[in-house]
Amino acid sequence: MQPTSHAFVENARDALANPKLHRALLNMKAGFQGKRAKAVAGLPEFEQLRERAKAVKDHTLAHLDTYLERFEAKATASGAQVHWARTGEEACDIIHGICQRRGAQTVTKGKSMVAEEIGLNAYLEARGLNPVETDLGEYIIQLRHELPSHIIAPAIHLNKEEVADAFYDAHKDLPPDRPLSEPRELLEEARGVLRRIFLASEVGITGANFMIAETGTTVIVTNEGNGDLTQVLPKVHVAVASIDKVIPTLEDATLILRLLARSATGQEQSTYTTFSTGPRRHDDPDGPEEFHIVIVDNGRSALLGTEAQETLRCIRCGACINHCPIYAAVGGHSYGWVVPGPIGAALDPGLIGLAEAHHLPNASSFCGRCESVCPMKIPLPSIMRHWRNAGFEAGLGAPSFRYGIRGWAWAARRPWLYRVGARLGRWSLRLLARGKGRLTAAPLANGWTKWRDLPAPQAGGTFHDQWRARQRGAGGPGGAGAGA
């Protein structure tokens, strides 16, 4: 799939006019925000753990080359085969090669954001293979030929009726009178179909939440158990992971796991956290005979040493997305690429290019909730601000927007002019409001007043005037009233 991030404005306009989408997104607040808040309240050390996790990941990134080499050495010693891929295309090619060598037809997949990013399904399908997503949400969007709209709840934009339609369409032996009106019935239908596919699969592909350098282990975290069936049943297990997933030790992974599920779904721990080291041992009763690990860069190494480096601490918990008012209004597909929401706005410009993604860092009110909930303390608004600057420097964005910014900057550098302008603006808005306290229309502001009223300026002068009066009253800067 190609990104459509350049069309964010149009995508968002369509999304805002889609009542079904809003109904689906409404579930998010109670579902994610409330549960996270409860889980955080239940762990007094949560804030300290955030600091500790940030420090560990910063240390790892500062030695990323060495940790990757150590990981590779340990993984190889345990019998895994480690592959390196500079680009998504290279990664797809490596994985396809493994499938081909084993003569595989049906390939099961656990949920993996990097597999989405590199377009693995399309690549394998184009070469005659049958890759099947097994995470329920991923399975549904695969049937609908969509991108995930959320990194931990890929089908969050859909209502159960839409899921039922997808199943009626795709499951050819499904009797048309079989009831699929409740989530339970939908789940049972998917479970039955996917169980047969699990058992027939020849290669299982998963992502990895961590690569542990100490032991050469990859880790997956799931609730459904699909990732485990994906990797334990076939003869070959392929784990695909981006370079930023490496972490030094089991203890370090444990530290971050204390934050991951709480931040994501509000669970204290996800149902299944699975550590895989090498292939099946000679006396193991089950497990894959071959274990491949594909380490993917795809633009990440180029973020090191830049303002966007801190995005590489991300553990893809989705908390920033769950707390973003913009995401809640426009949904994940508006962002036009695999990772939406605040982390998408901070990461995507670096991975797919600013020309494609320059709208995304502008899709923020800078309310700061994303940064305040991010377990890895990634300064998402600052990184978005960096991309906004870079976009402006590169001449991206609509002319009206660019001239507006230029004009404002020109005035802001001339304080007397700015002050006169502000007074004039205030005066004319009050005049237009005719004492009603709000305006239903205003010159140059119909983009705003088309949807909601513009509050009229209150009595007491411009902000500058009020501030000066206050400072005088409080006895100058630093006085009692200054911080109020």
Next chain:
Amino acid sequence: MNRARRDILDGIRRGLRGGRAPDPEMLAAVDERLARHPRDLIPARVDLPPDRLVTLFMEKAEAMAATVGRVADVSGIPGDIAAYLAGHNLPPEIKIAPDPALTGLPWESRPTLTVKSGAAQDGDVVGVAMALAGIAETGTLMLHSGRHGPTTLNFLPDNHIVVLRRSAIVGPYEDAWDRVRAAGALPRTVNLITGPSRTGDIEQTIQLGAHGPRRLHIVLVDGD
């Protein structure tokens, strides 16, 4: 492919330190950390005497929709499992891990129960496995693969029964990792399991029994 490896590592070095390879002190710091694998902050909730840890483990496991049966010693395990099967109207057939701790149990005390051992097959309804540890911090079981531990038993059957010795209950994850390390090299698979499988992917409503087990039952054995 070695070319890809070199390019990626070079790219990382360019971003981190202008293209320089790590100096010996940096390498030593990394290797020292890997060898020492220091513990970080551990939540205070596990600072408890052993009997309170058992209570915490049970509370946390039950909060995640697992059920816990408690037996005085290993001879009580077959009875607890039989009661579980009857309680859920399940056929009297189980597949147990080929672990002497399970195969050596007095199953003959339950003549109507069919007991097979080995990896799970399609159609097995009940799988019984042995836990390496129970982590009280979050009510999490730790199981591992090996000659005695087929991983499929933890995921294919609809009902997952796990036998846990009271002496295997630890406070934090870190204590469980120490047990794994003490047993030698990491096995192919270490599973941390907290409750039965679940999903919230359709309209954010939590459903138990997604692709893995629909139920998780823990048999907690007090004595040996």
